[in-house]
Amino acid sequence: MSKSILLICGSGASSGFMAANMRKAVKKEGLDYKIKARSESELGDYADDIDALMVGPHLKAEFEGIKKQVPDNVKVILMHADYYSILDGKGAIEHLQKELGE
Template structure:
């Protein structure tokens, strides 16, 4: 799973919190954070792409840059704003099961 934001800074903090929750919950997810400009380097190695809510205007263009097999998810501002790793992981799980 790859998490992206504009520069990679806020997504780095969010990814760290998500990794903590994943470990605690016993889920088998590998979570990485990168900047939007690095997306092309990782598209072949991911199953899901979570996009920071501040990139909502670019969401469709970002989704078009990844293979069809990749689930592309726009993160919700409510958990993203407070870097709630549990909220993000649970949103990811819901989307992957849908």
């Protein structure tokens, strides 16, 4: 079953690069994840259509508020700076799978 994953950061730029690298990793692993990146301000437009939300580590201070903007069934994950800072898509996918219990 396909999972829809949304990444957000402040402007959408760094999460856009991260999403591209995650899509490459997903393709290599043969996973059925649809990965998009948007700015934090666009979250409301997408919150009802996603299975998981990955939040850039620089938004840690807003994390609790961000969680309140999505439905309860959406898994909200704060990305780790260690893989985010180097745009390691494989590391992000591994974190996502662990959080989703897959």
